[in-house]
Amino acid sequence: MDDGITADSAATPHGGIHRHPDGPSVEILQASSGWGFLDLGKAWRYRELAWVLAARDIKVRYKQAVIGAGWAILQPLALIIILPILFRALGRPPISDEATYPYAISLACGLLPWQLFANGLRGASESLVAHQDMIKKIYFPRILLPTAPIITALVDFLVALSVLVLLMVYYQIVPGWGFLALPCFALMAALCAFSIGLWFSSLNAVYRDLRHAVPFLIQVGFFVTPVFYEAAKVPARWQPLYVLNPMVGIVEGFRWSLLGTGQPPWMMIGFSCLSIAVLLVGGAFCFRRLERVFVDWI
16 A cells, blocks of 8 residues: 555546655656546555455444345346246246246346346445545555445345245256356456446446436346346347347356256357446546546536
């Protein structure tokens, strides 16, 4: 950690560390054009702050909760119980090939990566406004603020994963070699939430009404993502447009890694990787561009 920092609070963080042989190191922050890429090296030096913020969020969330981390389990478990009952009450069978595996398993495979994405995006989009006092008082790489909620969402995901494990044990389902790819799809879901969160966190700091768009986006996304159905059920004429949703390939890949016996959905996964890359690069430039006015607008 640097011994001393001097900065203009309205300036975009940019510059370098200057060390004097007889005194402390001083980091000078200079304004930039605003179109540069994020200084990932500086964010890495301050990485411990992201862990501290994530740990604080987890402690605050469960400090006086009755069942604590059990809420991360209760949310997907409630939908796993309610949705099949609702489908059958309406006389419509669940959209799944139950001759191959139970619908509850397929539903859990869709819910877990989706909730990882939704929780991460929700927290990342509000991160700058929620920490506006920190932004005004001290310097640190602002990119760490939308990063911390993604870490928190990953912790909740690991807790909720126990629901899927218990279901697979109950139904005596043993995953194949594709299980090794499971962490990759979980990280893709987290990266997707982070990429979109960069856009909404930076824009929400300037245009506060955009905060209302995030819950709407999550609600719509739940229905246009193969969470409670499989992507193969979508009509062929809609497939080219459907796969543009980055979460399609992630959810289908997650489901394949646990239940699939054939080839992975390479096309959907490829489109997801491409979409995430575009969103991440665009979000990074948007965040960098607006970072210089956060102090003035928040």
